[in-house]
Amino acid sequence: MSGTAPHLEVGLDEDAQLTCVGVRIGGWERLSTPQRIRARVESVEGMRRFGGGAVGLVFASGEVLVFVLRADPAEAAVALLDVLRRHEPGRRGTRVAVTGGSAGPRSGAEAVAESIRMLRGGNRRDHEAAFTFLLSDLLHWHVRDASPMPRFQRVRGEAFGPDRWVWPADAPPASARRVGRAPVRPRRGLPLTRARDHAAAMAELRRILRVRPGPEPLFALGECHLRLGERRAAVETWRYLLRRYPLTLAAYPLMDLEELDDVARAYLSDGLRIVRARPALAAQPERFEHDLLLALATRAYRRGRQRAGDRLVNEAAGVYPAGAAPLRVLAVEAVRRGDREGARRLLDAALARAPDRRSRGGRGRSSPLGKSEET
Known part of the structure; x- marks a missing residue:
């Protein structure tokens, strides 16, 4: 496994989910070469017996192995921990990290890289335990209420990269209570971001982040980058925000700026799953779900997947029937196929839905996805 992220081709539909399981073999430095080979073979055999999904790829470098499974990440994490608790790994101090992603080559490679990042670091407790189980923040949120899951402890700090959750947990139960945080709403950044001098606002936001890290100043920092025309920096800021605070729902639609x-x-898709599970995180959950579905539909049409695009548009229309945006998305797709007459009829129907228009002038309205909906 080289220092560059691998290009994944796992033979899956691009919308399918995959699970990455990283394993760091305990006591590696004390093993002879034959013992190291045997330890690797045992890890591979154990993963194949796990039964949580077919192993598509295995990457190995030294004591680290990463398995790419054709499985739903949440289901695989619950089943894998249950198996490990009943049949402990043979090497004490083994660390197991689980992440998930889509089957696309870039996002799959990022899931592999994240599972490796989680294996870094460690403490004395890791060597005392038979094994340590690590979950990414978002994945832990998906599985935390599953009945077989024990109590995990959050691990924070720059030394560990993005926040993660660890089992066994050292802290007393009281410290593991989930503390509610006021949701960050779209288009409600800090007042500083409305100042003319966005560069000065950015300097102030960075000062705030050094003193009091949190999702609100990170969200506002991304807005400053975007208003200064620094699109890539804005997207990277919001991606970092979502790695640290994956329940910051307002940032998910902004990932549609990602090429x-x-x-x-x-x-x-992650944003869609979260708003469906926790609608209270959004000011207008139906409208929020509607906008995410249309963003996914637009990308499906661009890839020539008309059936998937039609299905997503129909879902969006069902979630928020009063909106005209589905008709505009269909009109753009009709133009792409060369059906200008059909596009004209769709636009006429969209214009008839006046309540969905924020402005009656000739300018397109700004959508929550940060793009003009002008056709």
């Missing part, structure tokens, strides 16, 4: 299709779709 890489499989990466953007992975974020949009």
Whole structure:
């Protein structure tokens, strides 16, 4: 496994989910070469017996192995931990990290890289335990209430990269209570971001982040980058925000600014799952879900997947029937196919839905996805 992220081709539909399981073999430095080979073979055999999904790829470098499974990440994480608790790994101090992503080549490679990042670091407790199980923040949120899951402890700090959750947990139960955080709403950044001098606002936001890290100043920092025309910096800021605070729902639609299709779709799909599970995180959950569905539909049409695009548009119309945006998306797709007459009829129907228009002038309205909906 080289220092560059691998290009994944796992033979899956691009919308399918995959699970990456990283394993760091305990006591590696004390093993002879034959013992190291045997330890690797045992890890591979154990993963194949796990039964949580077919192993598509295996990457190995020293004591680290990463398995790419054709499985849903949440289901695989619950089943894998259950198996490990009943049949402990043979090497004490083994670390197991689980992440998930879509089957796209870029997002799949990022899931592999994240599982490796989680294996870094460690402490004395890791060597005392038979094994340590690590989950990414978003994946832990998906599985935390599953009945077989024990109590995990959050691990924070720059030394560990993005926040993650660890089992066994050292802290007493009281410290593991989930503390509610006021949701960050779209288009409600800090007042500083409305100042003319966005560069000065950015300097102030960075000062705030050094003193009091949190999702609100990170969200506002991305807005400053975008208003200064620094689109790539804005997207990277919001991606960092979502790695640290994956329940910051307002940032998920902004990932539609990402040009890489499989990466953007992975974020949009995550946002869709979260708003459906926790609608209270959004000011207008139906409208929010509607906008995410249309963003996914637009990307499906661009890839020539008309049936998938039609299905997503129909879902969006069902979630928020009063909106005219589905008709505009269909009109753009009709133009792409060369059906100008059909596009004209769709636009006429969209214009008839006046309540969905914020302005009656000739300018397109700004959508929550940060793009003009002008056709």
